[in-house]
Amino acid sequence: MAAATDAFPCAEAPASVHGTNAPAVCSAAARAQRLMGRCGVPPVDRPIRIDVVDAMESDCLGRYHCGEDRIELLAPDAMHDAVTPDGIFAPMTPSTLFESVVVHEFVHAAMEGHPCPFDACPATQEYAAYTLQILSMPAGDRERITKRVEDMFDAPIEDMELNPFVAMMAPDRFALKAWAHLLAREEGCAFVGAAVSGRATLDAPAL
Template structure:
């Protein structure tokens, strides 16, 4: 069965055009600029998965055109960036991620292509929630909370389980632990806390919907 899947993937890859021009993902308004057909295909597969994932968990559908550019490098250990108001995403290529990913990262156990696709979902989430209500100058915690939740939800159940491991099993994560200081100083710690907090909700995807519509605020006014 695995050999059949690999053969099918190779045949589909060979049917894709060379990447001299942007590729538009089938059935979407998403265009991809990539050096290889394989990388473009990974983006389109991740985007298709994100459509179903968003619909099942309270994240708005993206209806406007978006562009994703695959590049060799961003700032240190940053692999994706959504440019607010520009409908434009930059993501480091899978080969670039393989060279730059830290061995002690919480994502180090993931195959590179899987990790790359999860980053695509993360950045698409930022695009999807750009117009979500925010009563403050910035709702960074809410934005990153939703992006990390969707990123990890895009993985297999066994992979998701690795993010749920705790030194103190059963301890509930408080909202105060989800703050900008942790996000900026230790983004991996922030991501794990986000996932634990999400999975500890009685209705996790319902909670996502409440963040999206502004019923639940994870951010505070900063003076």
């Protein structure tokens, strides 16, 4: 982990970067803040530490550490190498993938402590993170994912299909279903804001 003296402060987002690719991280964090504002999601309002590392203990590309105000990210090339070859993010360039994961994790940081009618709302969390991640991508990458959604699903995605089990066991499939679900919403990304605020939810009480 980088030392505190190595911190690179972001000018347009409440974050400091420790490690490589700091300008790209700051740019993506600022993009996340703007997207959240556009979609009615309260943006991050406290300092977040972002560590860019060469390896992670888990098989994640990035991770927000709850209660620590800290995001951990694989460096761009290591992140791209870790993606499943036939996964939805594999065709992306390392830099574009990296910045999209920054957005994903920054959304998780923003959502910590937001209303949830149950003990936890993991499906809503991942829905917001994946849909805003895809919204943050260049048009060509969004269009490719949209085409994959159109080819894969021939019926509307029901809320119950967006559950924590799918998010954990088949994250790419969850991301595609989340994107298909959002595309079908008349209110567009405002649904993400409604879900985050507790006015709508994709979760259910634990059995």
